[in-house]
Amino acid sequence: MELEHNRQQASKTNKPVRCIVKLGGAAITCKNELEKINEDNLLSVCSQLRTAMMSGSLSDKVLSLDWSKRPGGSDTAPVVEDFTSQLVPECDNFVVVHGAGSFGHFQASKSGVHKGGLSQPLVKAGFVATRISVTSLNLEIVRALAREGIPSIGMSPFSCGWSTCDRKMDSADLTMITKAINSGFVPVLHGDAVLDASLDCTILSGDVIISHLAARMKPEFVVFLTDVLGVYDRPPSDPNAVLLREIAVREDGSWSVMTPVLQGTSKEVEITVAAHDTTGGMATKISEAAMIARQGVDVYIVKAATSHSVTALSGRLKDDIPEGWRGTVIRFVR
Numbered sequence: 001m002e003l004e005h006n007r008q009q010a011s012k013t014n015k016p017v018r019c020i021v022k023l024g025g026a027a028i029t030c031k032n033e034l035e036k037i038n039e040d041n042l043l044s045v046c047s048q049l050r051t052a053m054m055s056g057s058l059s060d061k062v063l064s065l066d067w068s069k070r071p072g073g074s075d076t077a078p079v080v081e082d083f084t085s086q087l088v089p090e091c092d093n094f095v096v097v098h099g100a101g102s103f104g105h106f107q108a109s110k111s112g113v114h115k116g117g118l119s120q121p122l123v124k125a126g127f128v129a130t131r132i133s134v135t136s137l138n139l140e141i142v143r144a145l146a147r148e149g150i151p152s153i154g155m156s157p158f159s160c161g162w163s164t165c166d167r168k169m170d171s172a173d174l175t176m177i178t179k180a181i182n183s184g185f186v187p188v189l190h191g192d193a194v195l196d197a198s199l200d201c202t203i204l205s206g207d208v209i210i211s212h213l214a215a216r217m218k219p220e221f222v223v224f225l226t227d228v229l230g231v232y233d234r235p236p237s238d239p240n241a242v243l244l245r246e247i248a249v250r251e252d253g254s255w256s257v258m259t260p261v262l263q264g265t266s267k268e269v270e271i272t273v274a275a276h277d278t279t280g281g282m283a284t285k286i287s288e289a290a291m292i293a294r295q296g297v298d299v300y301i302v303k304a305a306t307s308h309s310v311t312a313l314s315g316r317l318k319d320d321i322p323e324g325w326r327g328t329v330i331r332f333v334r
Helices: 002-010 039-053 079-082 104-110 123-149 175-182 205-217 281-295 305-313
Strands: 018-025 094-098 150-152 164-165 167-172 185-189 192-195 200-203 219-224 246-249 255-259 298-303 329-331
Touching: 002 167, 018 039, 018 205, 039 094, 039 123, 039 167, 039 305, 094 123, 094 205, 123 150, 123 185, 123 192, 123 200, 164 185, 175 185, 185 205, 205 219, 219 281, 246 281, 281 298, 281 329, 298 305
Parallel strands: 018 094, 018 219, 094 185, 150 185, 164 192, 219 298, 246 329
Antiparallel strands: 164 167, 192 200, 246 255, 298 329
């Protein structure tokens, strides 16, 4: 009864969420280099998020909220007076969820954490190793956001008590996430190793997390920041690949391409998944995006750290899709 009460309370956020953002692992890490962050992309993404969240109260001076010392970083101490004399900036309510990229996936796939079986020493060791890896990435993303003056708080699904049953969401208490938002913080969640009632353990992907959050929080829109311009009709490495600009999702969950008009009604979207990806890659992303769109929430899939991602994060795509914009819009149609 207490858990159900917490769930009901968590769904009643006083501050509506404007946007849930997914930072794709391939966009913010060097996916083929173990535990290496794409520093340039992460820096650009955090700057764009600052602009999107604080569009009405931006100042030229960015006050870093990361006061810790890091190897190779600046030794400059924070100037307390800068904060005591500054007005609290107004900030739209965003939630950030990031993928693992080159963090966590390798550990999980080598040990079989996604398949379950904690009684096996290798799986238990892999569970620990996976969580060390993904939480270390989460910390670096929180720090990057904090250096842009964004009051971000890292929140791990495992530590928040989230769990699955046969790889499907079973328990997800949003109480602390809602409290963080109401207190003016930006929750930063991530794909995580979690306990599973049927399998002992598995991997909960960031895309599934976003779908669940969208269903409960009803944001104005959701943005997937990826390493490609959007969804293509075949692998984007194919020179004949066509960017799908608008996808319509119907009540029964089926979807069709609205723009551009593809030749042949039986044309299917081809999907490839990296061998080490334990969460389904683009296949999961499209499936979860369609589920979100069914709830009346627009989904924008766009390349991170570009002018197109700036447009998507601004929310301007709800009114019209500019001719020069490159990305994929997924919307519900009756």
